[in-house]
Amino acid sequence: MIVAIDGPAASGKGTLARRLADYLNLPHLDTGLLYRATARTLIEHGQNLSDVHAAVAAARGLSLTDFDTKELRGRDMGEAASIVAAIPEVRQALVDMQRSFAARPGGAVLDGRDIGTVICPQAEAKIYVTASPETRASRRALELKGQGEAVDYQAVLEEIRRRDARDASRALAPLRLAEDAVELDTTDLDIEAAFRTALSIVEGKRSKAAARP
Template sequence: MIIAIDGPAASGKGTLARRLAERYRLKHLDSGVLYRAVAQRMIDLGLDLADPAAAAKAAREIDPARFDDPALRSRRTGEGASIVSAVPEVRAALLDFQRRFAAEPPGAVIDGRDIGTVICPDADVKLFVIASPEERARRRALELTRAGEPVDEAAILLDIRARDERDMNRATAPLKPAEDAIRIDTTTLDADAAFDAAVSIIERRMAERPAGADAALRANA
């Protein structure tokens, strides 16, 4: 069972993905961490984030053991991730990693920006999570405040709009919903309401599948 969740920054897709993975006892991968790891490695080495060759090399050398590094969650690293994720060579280097992760039993919940369209186009369930830029800026500001970082919500909003523009208009794997993805707008939803909406969608999809196809998943839920 593969659940693909796409959406822009701070839309709530990461929190939702973690909760769904726990409910259905599936593995979880935040694909954004991969790009943050690439950006962080380049920052650590003092490399130009806009250098495609250096970015591709960093992508081939990322260390999964560092995915929990708090530095990956900094605003600077997030901005860097948006830059390196637009490099085709970086996306190609990380494609196999993500597909292998998804293919391992019992399945996975993966969130990102091109999961349902490129990484797992045959995913069993595809969700596209959105929220207004203003609400996403508010959430990111709150997250940074809790992390003890200085906050300028107006600047965060500008950054979110700029990232959306890059993500939606890049030549390789732009951010867009898969044709068969179901949208969830979390602008006015808290985490519990978004989770309930997603579970309802997944359960409905499971009910539409052939008898026995999701027996293992139902046993885990």
């Protein structure tokens, strides 16, 4: 089965997607890394993040197999990725790569911001993971602190709000709740409670699919 996990920055969707993939024994793709890797390529070559031609070329040159996830998950790369992801041509260039991953035998778990709405609208299970901006900023600040970065909570909160606005207002594939997705608010949930709830949603969808004639 295909499990689509969407949601804003620092909502916990990536952690949940990885846990679900491990539990269900399915391959997992953090699609946000595609945009982070695209941004990193532009930065390494001294190119402007808003250069459409260069960004598309960088996106088309990506491979799914050799991401340095520690480097890509840094705060600066997240902001850069948000800029690149707002370019319609870049999103279009990465569609086939994501859909090919989802089409693997047995299915896959993908997390991002347009999985249930654009990449895999046919996904059997769709979960939209969210949390308050303040909660998400606190989580991100703790994560960055754990990575040894100096953290200003207020700056992180403003960055979260800025990314939310950019993701929701972009012309192509804006961040939104798919009509058939289940919304999971993790504001007051720890990871174990969130995982149990997400797994219950997926198992429920799988049972319904198995019961169909």
